[in-house]
Amino acid sequence: MTRLSGNSKHSVRMTVNGRAHEGYAEPRMLLADFLRHELGLYGTHVGCEHGVCGACTVLIDGVPSRSCTQYAVQADGASIETVESLADGDTLNALQAAFRNNHALQCGFCTAGILMSATAFLEETPAPTELQVREMLSGHICRCTGYDGIVRAILEAAGVQAEGKAA
Amino acid sequence: MKPVAFDYVRASSIEEVLDLLLEAGDDAVLLAGGMSLGPMLNLRAATPSLVIDLNRTAGLGGITANGAVTTGAMLRQTQAMRDDLLMTVVPLLAKAMPSIGHYQTRSRGTLGGSIAHADPSAELPLCLLTLGGEVELQSKDGSRRVAADDFFEGVLTTARQPTEMITAIHWPRRSGSFGFVEEAQRHGDFALTAAAVWIELDATGSLAGGRLGLGGVEDRPVAFDLKEFAGAPVDENLATQVARDIAGRTDPMDDHVADAAYRRQLAGVLGKRALMEAAGEAGS
Incomplete structure (x- = not known):
């Protein structure tokens, strides 16, 4: 049992998008801030800092989670996936392409979190209904789109993925 | 906002947690999923000197x-x-x-x-x-x-x-049937009011017992025994009467999202719907 002092920084190691990383954090440092400022992964956005807006959603050991209500020291040894894991170089993945096709973003602030939620959601629910998509999206706030484009994009991506799996 | 500085321990056993609590008492908080405590720390509504993380503590799952x-x-x-x-x-x-x-x-x-x-x-x-x-x-x-x-x-x-x-x-394993209805401003928001129902019926299909619980009405969840209403089948009339009677006994909170009169009204309406849901399930 190690007591990490609140007034000093501690080594934190985690795998992010398949690569081993190490950084330093005080216990009070949010995981989201660690990803951005220690590891330089600015794709994860920080919105409300109390778990409501969903902008900071990442996958922690495969589970969609807020990275603002977890502290970096808690994720020591964890495997994290962020929005940077989705595209292959300049080539968008099917979900990202569907967002582009359906005008599912405008300012883009909420997009990274929604993409990560939708990634996990479509793994678990490959053929969702619109209601299921909207319930999942209740955990994200988008102030630009009115959500319709986002719903269409996720449903389209589900179609694309289903075809991909059948082939 | 960011939390005030706190010491952090990832406890591996229940024994460790209890030792730390004995030492730190009120100055320590237990961190489970962090869906409520995380916001409270970030907003500085909680300013503990020690956070004890239970996420890798053995013996607390299952x-x-x-x-x-x-x-x-x-x-x-x-x-x-x-x-x-x-x-x-x-x-x-x-x-x-x-x-x-x-x-x-x-x-x-x-x-x-x-x-x-x-x-x-x-x-x-x-x-x-x-x-x-x-x-x-x-x-x-x-x-x-x-x-x-x-x-x-x-x-x-x-x-x-x-x-x-x-x-x-x-x-507890309860025999009978169940209903749950809540009203929130948006899906997933805190409930303005929620009603949970467990009903037991006798051999003739009449209400025999169970409880009606209400959340978001008083400063804690409250539950009322349904035995006193026993003896008749749970139809719309009985459900309305029971829920209204119970709602009238509550002492609802008044706050910026809903006043006491609205919460009492919701308790009656949602209580009735939860009773009807449970009765419908029992009848099917």
């Missing part, structure tokens, strides 16, 4: 079914919802849990954390109270079980002592 069903304090809400046994044996949870927060918070939020936090509008405290369940608390002096009726004392206030931790929740 589901066991003997007489009652026992869930470990750190069982995640999503894990509970995916457990066929738990959802079958405690059907009220299957009805209520989709209303807890969001997909992205249930993945991390725990059963014990929600019950320890004791938000007056939270679904899990309401379900536990309505079913007459118990909370298992452990300290260096041993363990004790506290009935839900005695556990919830007020807003974010419970019978847990500073040197105690919740290790498990006991959900």
